[in-house]
Each structure stands twice: as structure tokens, then as C-alpha cells.
Amino acid sequence: xxxxxxxxxxxxxxxxxxxxxxxxxxxxxxxxxxxxxxxxxxxxxxxxxxxxxxxxxxxxxxxxxxxxxxxxxxxxxxxxxxxxxxxxxxxxxxxxxxxxxxxxxxxxxxxxxxxxxxxxxxxxxxxxxxxxxxxxxxxxxxxxxxxxxxxxxxxxxxxxxxxxxxxxxxxxxxxxxxxxxxxxxxxxxxxxxxxxxxxxxxxxxxxxxxxxxxxxxxxxxxxxxxxxxxxxxxxxxxxxxxxxxxxxxxxxxxxxxxxxxxxxxxxxxxxxxxxxxxxxxxxxxxxxxxxxxxxxxxxxxxxxxxxxxx
Amino acid sequence: xxxxxxxxxxxxxxxxxxxxxxxxxxxxxxxxxxxxxxxxxxxxxxxxxxxxxxxxxxxxxxxxxxxxxxxxxxxxxxxxxxxxxxxxxxxxxxxxxxxxxxxxxxxxxxxxxxxxxxxxxxxxxxxxxxxxxxxxxxxxxxxxxxxxxxxxxxxxxxxxxxxxxxxxxxxxxxxxxxxxxxxxxxxxxxxxxxxxxxxxxxxxxxxxxxxxxxxxxxxxxxxxxxxxxxxxxxxxxxxxxxxxxxxxxxxxxxxxxxxxxxxxxxxxxxxxxxxxxxxxxxxxxxxxxxxxxxxxxxxxxxxxxxxxxxxxxxxxxxxxxxxxxxxxxxxx
Numbered sequence: 001x002x003x004x005x006x007x008x009x010x011x012x013x014x015x016x017x018x019x020x021x022x023x024x025x026x027x028x029x030x031x032x033x034x035x036x037x038x039x040x041x042x043x044x045x046x047x048x049x050x051x052x053x054x055x056x057x058x059x060x061x062x063x064x065x066x067x068x069x070x071x072x073x074x075x076x077x078x079x080x081x082x083x084x085x086x087x088x089x090x091x092x093x094x095x096x097x098x099x100x101x102x103x104x105x106x107x108x109x110x111x112x113x114x115x116x117x118x119x120x121x122x123x124x125x126x127x128x129x130x131x132x133x134x135x136x137x138x139x140x141x142x143x144x145x146x147x148x149x150x151x152x153x154x155x156x157x158x159x160x161x162x163x164x165x166x167x168x169x170x171x172x173x174x175x176x177x178x179x180x181x182x183x184x185x186x187x188x189x190x191x192x193x194x195x196x197x198x199x200x201x202x203x204x205x206x207x208x209x210x211x212x213x214x215x216x217x218x219x220x221x222x223x224x225x226x227x228x229x230x231x232x233x234x235x236x237x238x239x240x241x242x243x244x245x246x247x248x249x250x251x252x253x254x255x256x257x258x259x260x261x262x263x264x265x266x267x268x269x270x271x272x273x274x275x276x277x278x279x280x281x282x283x284x285x286x287x288x289x290x291x292x293x294x295x296x297x298x299x300x301x302x303x304x305x306x307x308x309x310x
Numbered sequence: 311x312x313x314x315x316x317x318x319x320x321x322x323x324x325x326x327x328x329x330x331x332x333x334x335x336x337x338x339x340x341x342x343x344x345x346x347x348x349x350x351x352x353x354x355x356x357x358x359x360x361x362x363x364x365x366x367x368x369x370x371x372x373x374x375x376x377x378x379x380x381x382x383x384x385x386x387x388x389x390x391x392x393x394x395x396x397x398x399x400x401x402x403x404x405x406x407x408x409x410x411x412x413x414x415x416x417x418x419x420x421x422x423x424x425x426x427x428x429x430x431x432x433x434x435x436x437x438x439x440x441x442x443x444x445x446x447x448x449x450x451x452x453x454x455x456x457x458x459x460x461x462x463x464x465x466x467x468x469x470x471x472x473x474x475x476x477x478x479x480x481x482x483x484x485x486x487x488x489x490x491x492x493x494x495x496x497x498x499x500x501x502x503x504x505x506x507x508x509x510x511x512x513x514x515x516x517x518x519x520x521x522x523x524x525x526x527x528x529x530x531x532x533x534x535x536x537x538x539x540x541x542x543x544x545x546x547x548x549x550x551x552x553x554x555x556x557x558x559x560x561x562x563x564x565x566x567x568x569x570x571x572x573x574x575x576x577x578x579x580x581x582x583x584x585x586x587x588x589x590x591x592x593x594x595x596x597x598x599x600x601x602x603x604x605x606x607x608x609x610x611x612x613x614x615x616x617x618x619x620x621x622x623x624x625x626x627x628x629x630x631x632x633x634x635x636x637x638x639x640x641x642x
Contacts, residue, residue, distance in 0.1 A: 104511035116506035118499050120636050129499050130510050136492030139520050143487040
């Protein structure tokens with residue numbers, strides 16, 4: 001339970017400030033910018049983000065406790081869900097309300113929390129499917145193989161290169177449904193890369209992946225940045241976040257409560273509060289202490305002091 | 311009718327005109343369900359629109375036979391649009407509900423009294439096949455004898471079969487060419503998980519629309535052949551027509567090019583044989599009247615068919631041509 005909603009502070013717009021800030025700070029080279037994005041489900045405000053910018057060519061993590069609205073925010077940005085209000089732009093182009101497939105075409109490709117491997121297609125077919133602008137995907141040219149044969153060969157080569165890199169090469173003829181959970185994660189990431197995105201959005205890439213595979217996945221994500229790609233990912237695994245991300249955004253109850261470099265953000269009091277619930281094993285500020293005491297006093301519960309008084 | 315006839319007539323039916331149009335309808339369903347995962351429970355609507363377009367253009371409006379064919383294909387495309395536009399954005403089950411309802415609605419409209427001057431009510435349309443009859447090169451009945459079985463088709467039935475099986479061959483070729491292409495790959499991807507396909511920049515809605523229309527076109531071919539084989543009436547396009555086509559598809563194996571072909575042949579042999587067998591058995595009192603009379607015997611084929619379908623789903627869910635390994639992977 002987060003203690004309070006921090007007042008939106010007018011943070012200094014520097015390139016990549018090292019201090020944790022309350023709200024999304026301005027970036028020198030933002031690839032993705034979102035403003036006033038709000039999504040409610042009935043009375044529940046799932047996402048209410050005032051402003052956020054994602055810097056190009058770095059790895060940005062989006063963390064937060066369960067139900068913070070991270071995945072919903074992802075869904076909104078990628079066109080898989082429609083917000084009540086808000087605008088966002090990618091590469092300087094306004095893509096508000098653009099359908100998911102057009103978002104992907106413009107260079108912003110996502111993966112899913114629950115892997116969506118296409119089970120009854122082979123691993124190689126899964127990969128080929130990811131490639132963009134295939135002539136053979138148009139109905140009128142599909143039946144005429146000579147029109148797409150060359151492109152298909154190039155796509156297959158690209159796919160096999162990626163499969164080698166992700167060590168799925170030996171399984172290219174197997175049905176994707178026969179892969180293990182971790183391998184499916186790898187396949188999904190590799191498939192997204194087939195679309196040659198500028199920004200890849202990974203929704204919990206580490207969920208359900210065994211520790212051995214985790215290390216290689218981490219390496220893969222880092223290598224994406226080295227290739228000049230921008231990575232924006234949702235994750236619960238704090239070790240991973242600390243290890244690979246250059247920038248961390250923290251969401252709680254639909255709002256962004258902090259942003260900054262991983263070490264700074266993770267030692268931020270609001271973040272600890274959001275994750276562990278406020279007042280656990282933490283030094284309270286004077287105001288918070290007063291508030292708790294006042295509440296306890298009001299309730300006049302039995303004869304005990306509030307349990308969480310330090 | 312002798313016991314030999316039970317077999318020879320079953321063999322005639324096996325590749326006869328009925329097998330032809332059910333096979334075409336099942337090829338359409340294969341594109342819909344087998345490859346794209348669309349649940350179309352109204353394939354008879356596509357057949358009906360095509361059959362009635364052809365019939366009414368010639369019989370009611372005195373236009374040429376070939377215009378009737380064109381209008382039939384046009385009608386199928388329009389029907390696919392009408393069914394698809396509101397439902398293909400929704401979950402798969404909505405299409406199933408809408409298609410089954412649309413098929414019944416169209417059947418009631420075409421058979422209605424108020425439109426009797428155009429579609430001739432429950433009697434259906436007739437007398438429009440002349441152009442097709444004139445094309446028939448076969449003067450005599452066609453048949454052969456094989457190991458004591460005499461197989462024989464009337465000249466017109468045989469002509470319908472030749473045209474029909476040619477259309478089936480072309481349809482299978484089209485399905486094969488489409489499904490080995492990247493288009494087929496994306497469509498199969500839609501069957502597996504449309505959100506994943508969408509996230510890779512594919513316009514899933516348009517793909518589903520294309521698939522619905524193409525499968526509907528094969529249904530339209532089935533409708534034309536129905537109209538040419540015998541005079542089309544609303545009762546030919548009841549829901550059991552659709553479900554027979556589904557049975558054929560599941561029997562042969564979905565998502566296999568030749569699945570519907572094998573399914574149609576096996577289905578029509580089997581169902582004719584059951585029909586003739588119980589008919590004969592009750593007539594000869596092999597089965598005494600106390601157990602079953604001739605009227606009841608005519609229903610036995612459906613009972614046995616249902617049982618076989620259940621056993622098939624339990625012991626060979628992939629159908630006869632299906633790939634067990636492929637089906638064994640739980641898609642969801």
C-alpha cells in the first residue's frame with residue numbers, strides 16, 4: 001500500500017538525470033512519449049500516467065507491485081487496449097489510438113507476459129511469420145511462388161541467424177508447442193526481432209524461465225541495446241532489473257511514482273513503500289507518523305498501539 | 311434390390327453428385343476452420359446464396375446462365391462481408407452464432423410466401439439448368455462392372471460428377487498454393503493466436519475477412535453444383551447440410567488439403583451403405599418388425615453416424631489424414 005501520491009514536482013529537464021524523480025523527466029532523445037494516459041475499468045483507475053518519456057538506445061525497466069497497471073500501460077501504448085484519454089507518440093509521430101498491427105509496423109514491437117508461441121507452427125515458421133512487408137502475405141500474390149520465393153529465402157536466412165543466436169537452431173523443425181516455457185520466451189523474443197523493431201517492448205521476459213536460461217536471456221536483452229535497439233520491459237525480477245536496465249520507472253496503483261537510475265530508484269523510500277507496503281521496517285517521516293497516530297486515535301481500536309509504529 | 315445392390319449403390323454414392331457438393335462445402339470449411347480457426351456454422355448460407363442466385367437469375371429474371379454464376383459469386387462475397395464485418399473483431403464464438411442464425415434466416419426468407427414470385431417458396435427453383443445440360447457430352451449412362459458389382463450413373467449425373475471433381479481438384483490446388491505461401495502461414499498463425507500475429511504487424515481483421523470470403527467461395531461452388539444436380543429448394547440447405555459438411559471435414563482431417571476429399575468419399579459410402587443396409591434388413595425381416603420397422607430404419611444411419619463420430623473424436627481426433635502430433639499440442 002503506497003503511503004501517498006507524491007505531488008508532481010517540476011523536475012529539471014536534463015538528459016538523463018541521476019536523481020530519482022517523481023514523474024517522467026524529459027529526455028534528450030525520447031523515442032516514446034506519453035501524456036495524460038488514463039484507463040479505468042469501471043471505478044478502478046488502472047493507469048493514470050501524467051507524462052513519461054523513454055530514452056532511445058537504452059534499456060528502460062518498468063517495475064511495480066502486482067496490479068500497478070504495468071501491463072495495461074503496455075497494452076495501451078501498443079494499441080491492444082484503448083485508453084479513456086491521453087496521447088502518445090513514437091519517433092515524434094502521434095500514434096494515439098493506432099491499431100496494434102500498425103503500431104507494430106511503425107517499429108514498436110511487443111511480446112507478451114503469457115507467451116504466445118504459435119503452437120502448431122514450427123519454430124522456423126514462427127520466425128518467418130515475424131518478418132515485415134512480405135509480398136507473399138498479400139492474397140493476390142500468395143499463390144504465385146516466384147513472386148515471393150527470393151524474399152522467403154532471405155527471411156529464412158535471417159530467421160536462422162537469429163535462431164542460432166538464441167540457440168534454438170536445433171529445434172527449427174519442431175512445433176513451437178513442444179518447446180519448454182523458457183524456450184518459448186526466447187522464441188517470442190527472437191520472433192519479435194524478425195520485425196526489425198526500433199523499440200522492443202518485453203512484458204515480463206523472465207517469468208517462468210529457469211535460472212540457467214535467465215543468464216542467457218539477460219545477455220540477449222543487453223545485446224539488443226548494443227545493436228542500437230531501444231528496450232522497454234516490464235519485470236518483477238529485481239536482480240534482472242538492477243543488472244541490465246539503464247533507467248527504471250516505477251508504477252504503483254496506475255501512477256508513475258518514481259523514475260531514475262536503478263540503484264537510486266530502488267533505494268527510494270516511495271518505491272520500497274510501494275513494494276513492501278508502507279511502514280514496514282521503514283523509518284517514517286514526521287507527517288506519516290502523525291497521520292498514523294491520528295488514524296489510530298480515531299479508530300480507538302482495543303487497547304493496542306498500531307502494530308506498525310516503529 | 312439385392313444385397314449386391316447395397317454395395318454397388320453405396321459405391322455409386324461414394325463419388326456421386328452429393329459427395330461432390332459436400333466435398334466442396336467441406337473444402338470451404340477447411341479454409342475457415344482448419345486453417346484460420348473461424349467457426350462457420352452457416353456454410354449452407356453460402357451454398358444457398360450461390361444456388362439461388364444462379365437459379366433466380368435464369369428462371370425468374372431470364373438472364374444468362376453465366377450472369378447467374380457471376381451474381382452467385384458476388385452474392386457470396388457480399389454475404390461474407392455482412393457476416394464478417396460485425397463479428398470478426400469479436401471472439402470466435404460470435405461468428406458461429408451469427409453464421410448459424412444467418413443461414414436459417416436466409417433459408418426462411420428464400421422459402422417465404424411473400425417472395426414466392428421470385429424464389430417459388432418451398433418448392434424451390436427449377437428449369438434453369440438448360441445451358442449446363444447442353445454442355446453435357448455424355449449421351450448414355452456411364453458405368454462399369456467390377457468383381458460382380460455393377461456401378462452405373464446416369465449421363466447427367468456423370469457429367470455433374472466430372473465437372474464437380476474437376477472443380478474439387480482445382481479447389482484443392484488453390485488451397486494447397488495458398489496454404490504453403492506466407493499468406494497461409496499468417497492465417498495459420500491467426501488460428502493459433504491472433505494477438506501474437508497482430509503484435510507482429512499483421513492486419514488480422516483483413517486476413518480473417520479474406521479467409522471467410524475464400525471459404526465462402528468454395529461453399530458457393532458447392533451451391534452451384536447442388537443447383538445443377540437437382541432443383542434447389544430451401545430444405546436442401548437446412549442446418550444439417552452444414553453439419554454434414556463439418557462431419558466430412560472432421561472425418562477426413564482438418565487443415566489437410568485432401569482431408570475434405572477423403573472425408574466426403576468415406577462419409578458418402580458409409581451413410582449410403584447404412585441407409586441401404588437397414589432398409590434391406592427390415593424389408594427382408596432380417597431385423598424383425600418388433601425391433602425396428604422400415605420407417606425407423608431410415609433414421610438408423612444418423613444414429614450410427616453419430617456414434618462413429620463420437621468414437622472418432624475419442625480415438626482419432628485428428629481425423630483420418632490429420633497429424634496426431636500436431637493435434638496433440640494443446641493450442642490454448
